[in-house]
Amino acid sequence: xxxxxxxxxxxxxxxxxxxxxxxxxxxxxxxxxxxxxxxxxxxxxxxxxxxxxxxxxxxxxxxxxxxxxxxxxxxxxxxxxxxxxxxxxxxxxxxxxxxxxxxxxxxxxxxxxxxxxxxxxxxxxxxxxxxxxxxxxxxxxxxxxxxxxxxxxxxxxxxxxxxxxxxxxxxxxxxxxxxxxxxxxxxxxxxxxxxxxxxxxxxxxxxxxxxxxxxxxxxxxxxxxxxxxxxxxxxxxxxxxxxxxxxxxxxxxxxxxxxxxxxxxxxxxxxxxxxxx
Amino acid sequence: xxxxxxxxxxxxxxxxxxxxxxxxxxxxxxxxxxxxxxxxxxxxxxxxxxxxxxxxxxxxxxxxxxxxxxxxxxxxxxxxxxxxxxxxxxxxxxxxxxxxxxxxxxxxxxxxxxxxxxxxxxxxxxxxxxxxxxxxxxxxxxxxxxxxxxxxxxxxxxxxxxxxxxxxxxxxxxxxxxxxxxxxxxxxxxxxxxxxxxxxxxxxxxxxxxxxxxxxxxxxxxxxxxxxxxxxxxxxxxxxxxxxxxxxxxxxxxxxxxxxxxxxxxxx
Amino acid sequence: xxxxxxxxxxxxxxxxxxxxxxxxxxxxxxxxxxxxxxxxxxxxxxxxxxxxxxxxxxxxxxxxxxxxxxxxxxxxxxxxxxxxxxxxxxxxxxxxxxxxxxxxxxxxxxxxxxxxxxxxxxxxxxxxxxxxxxxxxxxxxxxxxxxxxxxxxxxxxxxxxxxxxxxxxxxxxxxxxxxxxxxxxxxxxxxxxxxxxxxxxxxxxxxxxxxxxxxxxxxxxxxxxxxxxxxxxxxxxxxxxxxxxxxxxxxxxxxxxxxxxxxxxxxxxxxxxxxxxxxxxxxxxxxxxxxxxxxxxxxxxxxxxxxxxxxxxxxxxxxxxxxxxxxxxxxxxxxxxxxxxxxxxxxxxxxxxxxxxxxxxxxxxxxxxxxxxxxxxxxxxxx
Numbered sequence: 066x067x068x069x070x071x072x073x074x075x076x077x078x079x080x081x082x083x084x085x086x087x088x089x090x091x092x093x094x095x096x097x098x099x100x101x102x103x104x105x106x107x108x109x110x111x112x113x114x115x116x117x118x119x120x121x122x123x124x125x126x127x128x129x130x131x132x133x134x135x136x137x138x139x140x141x142x143x144x145x146x147x148x149x150x151x152x153x154x155x156x157x158x159x160x161x162x163x164x165x166x167x168x169x170x171x172x173x174x175x176x177x178x179x180x181x182x183x184x185x186x187x188x189x190x191x192x193x194x195x196x197x198x199x200x201x202x203x204x205x206x207x208x209x210x211x212x213x214x215x216x217x218x219x220x221x222x223x224x225x226x227x228x229x230x231x232x233x234x235x236x237x238x239x240x241x242x243x244x245x246x247x248x249x250x251x252x253x254x255x256x257x258x259x260x261x262x263x264x265x266x267x268x269x270x271x272x273x274x275x276x277x278x279x280x281x282x283x284x285x286x287x288x289x290x291x292x293x294x295x296x297x298x299x300x301x302x303x304x305x306x307x308x309x310x311x312x313x314x315x316x317x318x319x320x321x322x323x324x325x326x327x328x329x330x331x332x333x334x335x336x337x338x339x340x341x342x
Numbered sequence: 343x344x345x346x347x348x349x350x351x352x353x354x355x356x357x358x359x360x361x362x363x364x365x366x367x368x369x370x371x372x373x374x375x376x377x378x379x380x381x382x383x384x385x386x387x388x389x390x391x392x393x394x395x396x397x398x399x400x401x402x403x404x405x406x407x408x409x410x411x412x413x414x415x416x417x418x419x420x421x422x423x424x425x426x427x428x429x430x431x432x433x434x435x436x437x438x439x440x441x442x443x444x445x446x447x448x449x450x451x452x453x454x455x456x457x458x459x460x461x462x463x464x465x466x467x468x469x470x471x472x473x474x475x476x477x478x479x480x481x482x483x484x485x486x487x488x489x490x491x492x493x494x495x496x497x498x499x500x501x502x503x504x505x506x507x508x509x510x511x512x513x514x515x516x517x518x519x520x521x522x523x524x525x526x527x528x529x530x531x532x533x534x535x536x537x538x539x540x541x542x543x544x545x546x547x548x549x550x551x552x553x554x555x556x557x558x559x560x561x562x563x564x565x566x567x568x569x570x571x572x573x574x575x576x577x578x579x580x581x582x583x584x585x586x587x588x589x590x591x592x593x594x595x596x597x598x599x600x601x602x603x604x605x606x607x608x609x610x
Numbered sequence: 611x612x613x614x615x616x617x618x619x620x621x622x623x624x625x626x627x628x629x630x631x632x633x634x635x636x637x638x639x640x641x642x643x644x645x646x647x648x649x650x651x652x653x654x655x656x657x658x659x660x661x662x663x664x665x666x667x668x669x670x671x672x673x674x675x676x677x678x679x680x681x682x683x684x685x686x687x688x689x690x691x692x693x694x695x696x697x698x699x700x701x702x703x704x705x706x707x708x709x710x711x712x713x714x715x716x717x718x719x720x721x722x723x724x725x726x727x728x729x730x731x732x733x734x735x736x737x738x739x740x741x742x743x744x745x746x747x748x749x750x751x752x753x754x755x756x757x758x759x760x761x762x763x764x765x766x767x768x769x770x771x772x773x774x775x776x777x778x779x780x781x782x783x784x785x786x787x788x789x790x791x792x793x794x795x796x797x798x799x800x801x802x803x804x805x806x807x808x809x810x811x812x813x814x815x816x817x818x819x820x821x822x823x824x825x826x827x828x829x830x831x832x833x834x835x836x837x838x839x840x841x842x843x844x845x846x847x848x849x850x851x852x853x854x855x856x857x858x859x860x861x862x863x864x865x866x867x868x869x870x871x872x873x874x875x876x877x878x879x880x881x882x883x884x885x886x887x888x889x890x891x892x893x894x895x896x897x898x899x900x901x902x903x904x905x906x907x908x909x910x911x912x913x914x915x916x917x918x919x920x921x922x923x924x925x926x927x928x929x930x931x932x933x934x935x936x937x938x939x940x941x942x943x944x945x946x947x948x949x950x951x952x953x954x955x956x957x958x959x960x961x962x963x964x965x966x967x968x969x970x971x972x973x974x975x976x977x978x979x980x981x982x983x984x985x986x987x988x989x990x991x992x993x
């Protein structure tokens with residue numbers, strides 16, 4: 066029992082107008098620009114140049130984002146799982162307090178933290194050396210694609226974990242208790258009973274994270290502007306230093322295809338489930 | 343696993359989590375008071391607040407930028423909520439044609455790398471004299487924040503049992519009254535959660551602020567980025583710490599609204 | 611609902627009026643500067659207050675647009691966007707830009723020919739005042755300073771400093787990852803290092819500097835760039851100009867290309883170990899000036915010219931540019947030296963004596979080559 070079709074449309078229109086005017090319209094300019102040369106004639110040359118110069122970075126962007134997503138999924142399920150199935154009240158309380166913090170740290174601040182934390186002689190390595198875990202000669206810096214992955218996982222895991230933990234908390238405890246009484250281990254309960262039931266929530270969190278990571282400029286720029294790096298860095302470089310909007314727009318087009326694919330995949334999945342309900 | 347081993351294992355894992363999460367922040371704190379830190383010293387050889395004084399001196403403009411950033415973030419939050427509450431309600435409850443497409447549309451500003459878009463926006467804004475103004479920056483941030491606010495608002499409204507609204511209607515309340523007296527209060531925690539994300543997103547935003555805001559509107563991320571790019575680690579660290587103040591304050595203020603139950607319904 | 615939204619909009623509009631930063635009743639002189647943070651510091655901490663004191667009612671607002679040509683590009687973008695939108699006056703009064711973009715701005719007609727209208731204009735007579743990477747900029751620019759890229763090294767680790775690029779290649783092979791540079795995407799010290807590499811290994815290095823442009827010369831650079839790719843396997847790539855200095859300071863590398871002025875400023879500031887030293891390489895490393903320019907339609911053109919006049923006066927060039935910020939002066943040295951202690955002047959040449967600078971300091975390549983080399987680097991070295 067909600068608003069009818071016309072009122073629904075009316076309620077959505079203001080937000081849509083803002084997005085249309087301030088995003089779709091300028092985006093149109095830039096999409097058209099991907100297929101135009103400097104004089105405005107139609108061309109596929111921008112995509113040719115993008116392929117020539119940035120095919121490695123395109124592949125690395127996919128790898129960086131997918132590896133980050135996989136790690137985020139792993140850690141958020143681990144955190145959510147422990148908060149749901151863990152036995153120690155104290156440990157759960159500590160974890161619950163600790164894990165959310167990076168959620169509130171702006172990306173640009175996170176990037177600044179990491180620049181000094183995971184550098185070769187940064188605090189992380191120095192602490193490991195101090196505890197005798199590493200030798201001073203063995204240390205290596207992570208200010209490359211690994212640092213980008215580290216920062217993304219650090220920053221995005223709490224977001225997904227918050228969603229996943231919420232979904233897990235809402236599950237029916239009876240099945241879990243029944244499985245426990247039958248002697249199933251907690252790990253098995255997590256993998257076989259809990260995770261399948263929160264998979265949609267996990268998927269939404271990952272899609273939002275995927276999209277966020279695809280468009281963050283400050284983290285890859287501040288941690289490693291070198292190859293292999295991410296498409297955002299290449300776009301910024303193309304525009305800022307070379308003034309080449311065509312290739313930048315072509316790269317934008319490529320990264321939009323990637324995110325569009327991820328989002329569409331999810332939404333199709335969601336629609337099928339809705340229809341099947 | 344024997345019970346005796348559990349606590350040491352828990353302690354190690356929790357300790358590791360604390361180190362990974364707070365280590366980078368502690369590092370930031372140390373750098374902000376390091377006056378000289380050469381390798382191979384594990385800690386600064388000279389401590390002090392010299393760089394704090396540099397940041398806070400009148401020409402440093404850090405405080406002015408901070409208040410401006412917070413002000414812009416608040417306005418952005420207000421604008422996003424004004425747009426996303428009706429839209430989220432319609433998306434959750436209404437009969438909207440092309441609903442998945444509309445949801446996807448709000449995702450776009452997050453999905454498409456914004457840099458080329460901002461440059462085009464800057465050109466459009468010149469015609470309306472919006473460049474270098476607070477409203478211009480707020481508009482750009484609002485578009486960027488809409489994905490969070492619309493998606494989360496939709497989830498928040500979807501989480502409310504329709505029976506509650508139905509009951510109010512049965513008791514003779516009109517649709518608007520039902521909305522403002524039943525639906526909206528029930529959805530409030532979720533809406534506040536969406537506000538948190540929009541606020542933080544705005545506070546963090548750099549690229550759009552530069553193309554649309556500079557030189558008149560100088561937000562703190564702009565100052566921070568310049569300091570970081572120039573290798574002024576101390577100044578960048580201090581700016582970063584200042585930028586954390588509103589984030590953490592906002593978090594402490596509204597964290598209780600950040601319910602996992604609502605977040606779990608995102609995108610449905 | 612609709613009325614509510616409208617009321618909200620009105621309320622929001624009223625709130626905007628009280629937003630900070632909306633002061634009136636004074637001249638705001640907008641100075642946009644490319645380059646590292648030290649450029650912004652120079653204006654906000656030194657030049658700005660001095661100018662405000664001498665000109666009551668004027669407020670200098672400095673905005674940094676970021677390091678490297680990217681920073682200059684952003685200023686160009688801003689001017690170009692306002693030109694396209696048909697603005698009667700642009701909101702940048704004074705800009706500080708790199709050579710490549712200065713040439714482009716002159717070609718696009720975005721700048722005022724103001725040097726003749728400024729009394730200090732005649733004190734700058736060196737080549738870069740007239741020629742920016744092959745573009746005639748005579749009259750449109752006054753150099754703010756000149757600077758030079760040099761190789762910084764840690765004498766504790768590098769006993770015999772390299773004299774040539776060949777020495778560097780040998781060092782990197784013997785000490786993997788102990789040499790670091792910032793490539794071409796992270797600021798000009800890395801870009802300049804790559805250009806220096808080509809001056810050493812390209813078949814016709816002089817043509818890159820003096821022109822004319824032809825595609826065959828670009829194609830002839832391929833072997834040198836392939837050599838660079840192999841070399842890069844043995845080095846650390848740092849994030850930016852500051853990143854190289856920082857890596858040196860943190861002991862992560864023992865050697866790397868840096869801007870001389872940043873190097874000395876960081877040492878003076880306690881941000882860089884005082885042990886580190888500088889040297890140049892035999893076939894030369896590039897240097898470049900940054901220019902003060904005044905946009906064609908600057909809203910406060912007269913105040914802007916006064917500002918540049920102060921900034922390029924011999925006293926300011928001596929005390930600000932040389933003594934405080936360790937740059938080489940933008941106007942001719944003979945006007946500046948009289949305002950300085952010999953000790954201060956000599957400090958500039960502590961590691962790199964004037965004759966070495968003269969012999970091994972080169973300009974950047976002409977702008978067409980400049981762009982093409984960057985692209986070829988991305989294509990050959992980064993893929």
